[in-house]
Amino acid sequence: MAEESLNANEVVLAEETGHVSVITLNRPRQLNVISSRVVELVAKYLEKWEKDDDTKLVIFKGAGRAFSAGGDLKMFYAGRKDDFCLEVVYRMYWLCYHIHTYQKTMVALVHGIVMGGGAAMTVPLKFSVVTENTVFSMPEASVGLHSDCSFSYILPRLPGYLGEYLTLTNARLSGKDMVAVGLATHFVPSEKLNELENRLLSLNSGDENAVRNVIEEFSIDVLPEEETILNKLQTINKCFCKESLEEIIESFEAEGWNNGNEWIWPVLKVLKRASPTGLKITLRSIQEGRTQTLPECLKKEFRLTMNLLRSVVSEDVYEGIRAFSIDKDNAPKWNPPTPGEVSNEKIDLMFKPFSPELELHLPAEGKASRWDGKYEDSVYPSLRGNK
Template sequence: MLNYEVYCSENHTNMAQGTNSDEPVVIGEEVGNVRLITLNRPRHLNVISPETVSLLAEYLENWEKDENVELILIKGAGRAFSAGGDLRVFYQGKNSKDACLEVVYRMYWLCYHIHTYKKTQVALVNGFSMGGGASLMVPMKFSVVTEKTTFATPEAAIGFHTDCGFSYMHSRLPGHLGEFLALTGARLNGPELVASGLASHFVPSEKLPELEKHLVSLNKGENDAVKSLIEEFSSKVQIDENSILNKQSTIDECFCKDSVEEIIQSFEAASLKEGNGWIVPILKGLKRFSPTGLKITLRSVREAREQSLAECLKREFRLTINILRSCISGDVYEGIRALTIDKDNAPKWDPDSLEKVKAEDLDNVFQPYEAHLELQVPEKEECRWDGKYENSAYATSKV
């Protein structure tokens, strides 16, 4: 749900100015059998506030029940789709045990609903799509990206974890690419998202408005018709020679290790080999990140490999609440402070090294709640994202 780089470098000043209360944070429009959602906080890179979650849930729930609705489009105003969750909400609630409980619960239900939605959804993503913001894109049957799209899940860096269903999605990427993305917060561009199966189509940004018009004019949500129309505007992706998707063998070799310590050690050794200069800045970042956040994230993605969507969301919900309650560490608040509040970029992690993160503390933060306190989502329901990777360019081309 969180994003640290965008907030720190681009969004903090704007956020401090406040939101114009006259402007809705989400705009819902009805055109025939099509419904359009616009995330409408462009000055704030469309961060997800509690109000955003509530409105999105209300729109989607009502439209799923409406027999006249066939197709849902979602986009972001301005230069972002969504840069993730609103860090201020968490930081302001740090002294209240359950200040964020309701909004976290609502967000996880929204994630589940998007994954299992019964009607055709299309995300039009032309800009930042990070953390929880990307959870409004990746699970959809059709997720259209452009050359301006930037994706990342950088939560581990600030003592948080890969959330909003991304332990489930990352764990199903090829090899150990999921662990790599979750631990390093590495960015993917539009073509890389399509190649990896995290998006369905690449459309040049100048064609996106016209595609939107044609989708509205189509006025129906039949999958083959929607797919065929999008393909008229889409381009075949070409992965850059230096893309991390071309580093899969090295990523698998290093990120298959059992512990974060072993992963970093292996990655460090790989960085000394000729042609592996790309590792150096990523490794530098890893060593700066929250030790607690890294350990929770690795274990979460690993557990997700053997779990259903519902099980993953329940575990992520539990982890989120326990982290916000500082059950294992207060790193998430220190990370937000250092990178977005005081902006000194000098977080003081506690504990300050991987070796000091106790196994029993990790066990406690993963411990299931009593049944009535868990996230209540159905155990068995078709997940729209399952199998998406098998048809991706990555799978067929073996990049």
């Protein structure tokens, strides 16, 4: 079989060659941010290929200098009045479940920026290949959102309390760091990435051992960067194990006065600049995620995202998007402005379960129901625009 997306300007390109299918995020000028159309097409192709006996291997990559910078924040901002964004939210969480549980061998070639929802398309894969140009971060809390798209499940399973640190501080990891902590499986120099892709295409197989052997021909063993935050894990664990955001900030600031901890001050500045509401919601979500299953985390994150985009307790999401992506004045006015003013009652409200018909519907176990639970089968199409 040989099929290629007919429209080269489409936001997602799909190519089928023999037993290998390649999916390319194709919004390079926008750093391949994830729009409603992107989610729709990725879900369509992944379902098609999982059902197709001829497809053995799926390669996932991004055009240009990014894999994906995450969700399209301007899309959320534009859709705030009519609930347009709620459709893409439902579709994205449903898609995240299927990516985590995909039945065919998948390889992500992660060259450049990979953030938020973009990372949700790479980290869960059996093989995730990064380069010296790869940069990972979870910036959602800094704009009033939360670490979503399954990351309340992924981050608590990193070493120590690194997950809490990454999501609260918007800290970045290099490709080498990602391999070191398990967010990627292999490090391949960028000049070898195209050759690796061609070898995988010529392999024409989804056999995991064969795929692994090919990748390992190009990969190199790496150690974390000398200045990596991974070398600060003892301090991070000491501070970010605290139960409340206020305790974390107080502990982290106290550590900053110790010799050798000058690195804390710029990080603390970023932490204090973020949305207090977003930070508190994110922290609780990550803490809960330590003992939750993947479906539990996805359903919880779905509720949180829906509530945030509907401004149930705060409009910080839209203020953050305005300040950092629309007006770009980098001067958000959070409401409330300090962590101490964000009440536990408001945070509790964000986590309250929806009525059963409004929850994210993930398929039950078993091949027969594998692709159930889609947006079209939910009540949400009939509720759009009715806040």
